[in-house]
Amino acid sequence: MTTERVRIALDAMGGDHGPEVIIPGAALTLERHPEVTFLMVGDEAKCRPLLAAYPKLDSVTEFRACDIFIAMDEKPGQALRRGRGKSSMWLAIQAVKDDEADVAVSAGNTGALMAMATFCLRTMTGINRPAIAAIWPTLRGESIVLDVGATIGVDARHLVNMSLMGAAMASILFDIERPTVGLLNVGTEDVKGLDEIKLAGTILKENAIPTLEYAGFVEGDDIGQGTVDVVVTEGFTGNIALKTAEGTARQIASYLKQAMSSSLMSKIGYLFARSAFAALKDRMDPRKVNGGVFLGLDGVVIKSHGGTDATGFAAAIDVGYDMVKYRLLDRIRSAVGDEIKISELSIKSDDRGVSEEGI
Numbered sequence: 001m002t003t004e005r006v007r008i009a010l011d012a013m014g015g016d017h018g019p020e021v022i023i024p025g026a027a028l029t030l031e032r033h034p035e036v037t038f039l040m041v042g043d044e045a046k047c048r049p050l051l052a053a054y055p056k057l058d059s060v061t062e063f064r065a066c067d068i069f070i071a072m073d074e075k076p077g078q079a080l081r082r083g084r085g086k087s088s089m090w091l092a093i094q095a096v097k098d099d100e101a102d103v104a105v106s107a108g109n110t111g112a113l114m115a116m117a118t119f120c121l122r123t124m125t126g127i128n129r130p131a132i133a134a135i136w137p138t139l140r141g142e143s144i145v146l147d148v149g150a151t152i153g154v155d156a157r158h159l160v161n162m163s164l165m166g167a168a169m170a171s172i173l174f175d176i177e178r179p180t181v182g183l184l185n186v187g188t189e190d191v192k193g194l195d196e197i198k199l200a201g202t203i204l205k206e207n208a209i210p211t212l213e214y215a216g217f218v219e220g221d222d223i224g225q226g227t228v229d230v231v232v233t234e235g236f237t238g239n240i241a242l243k244t245a246e247g248t249a250r251q252i253a254s255y256l257k258q259a260m261s262s263s264l265m266s267k268i269g270y271l272f273a274r275s276a277f278a279a280l281k282d283r284m285d286p287r288k289v290n291g292g293v294f295l296g297l298d299g300v301v302i303k304s305h306g307g308t309d310a311t312g313f314a315a316a317i318d319v320g321y322d323m324v325k326y327r328l329l330d331r332i333r334s335a336v337g338d339e340i341k342i343s344e345l346s347i348k349s350d351d352r353g354v355s356e357e358g359i
Helices: 019-032 044-052 055-059 076-083 088-097 110-121 156-174 195-206 220-225 235-260 264-284 310-325 328-339
Strands: 007-011 037-042 061-065 103-106 131-138 141-146 180-184 213-218 230-232 292-295 300-303
Touching: 007 019, 007 088, 007 310, 019 037, 019 044, 019 055, 019 310, 037 044, 037 088, 044 055, 044 061, 055 061, 076 088, 076 110, 088 103, 088 110, 088 300, 103 310, 110 292, 110 300, 131 156, 131 220, 131 235, 141 156, 141 235, 156 180, 156 195, 156 230, 156 292, 156 310, 156 328, 180 195, 180 220, 180 235, 195 213, 220 235, 292 310, 300 310
Parallel strands: 007 037, 007 103, 037 061, 103 300, 141 230, 180 213, 180 230
Antiparallel strands: 131 141, 131 292, 292 300
């Protein structure tokens, strides 16, 4: 664990609420971690008055004025062309590249943030594609799920890389020496699934990896059960799983609200149980368990939920703080470069030991 001050770059204009959430969120993080400093990029007219309301935060914040901001519905390519080198999102990431900050945090457009971060920071040696790792509430606590939307399609090498990166992140957040890792599949049997998934499973099973414990294939219901510490899948499937979980949480919350207002007795019952329902609502709110980590880049970038509040944004900053404080990048480099030598793996298609039958 490093004892150095953690420098955090903030895209103050990202998300649904911009500086009205970002600045109070940063103030909450500063209360928990008084040693942090901030580099904030945004609209001076909107940010300065809000910063003035938090003198402690203002005193440890370097502010950089900017007048180009990325819209939440802007296409990644368009955002990259329009905002490269001059938008609040780009300048926050650039601060990491220039070693002016240790981590960049934004609640802005996910696709644009990934495009800019990848273009600006590039991927680590040995990593061919980045991934977005999300913290997922489960029945036994929390798990890491990746990829939840960075790239579509996957090969075995990328699945193994994601397993290594996810384990490094889980070891930091959950303080586990060897997190358990499972590959998301259509069944737990070795003969099921796509060839690339089966090949990745073979690689993980046959290599003794000190930083993770491979638990085999897991299914969709294992995510919420918390069967493993890290669930690995490709971005298309992972993003559908994430959006389905968020939609289900809102659906259940709506059902509860309707049930609690359906009769006089249910309203009275709600008065006695409202604290429990409030806790349940917080537990199910995807904006509260916040802070997606862009893994595989040569720098730390955190994506906050766009519709989060100040508490949720502070949680995202805190994730970034932990990733820096406990040297996520060094752990990933060690795992990919030294422990499994993934870049040297060479398995011919006819040696994979898997069938064409699929499911």
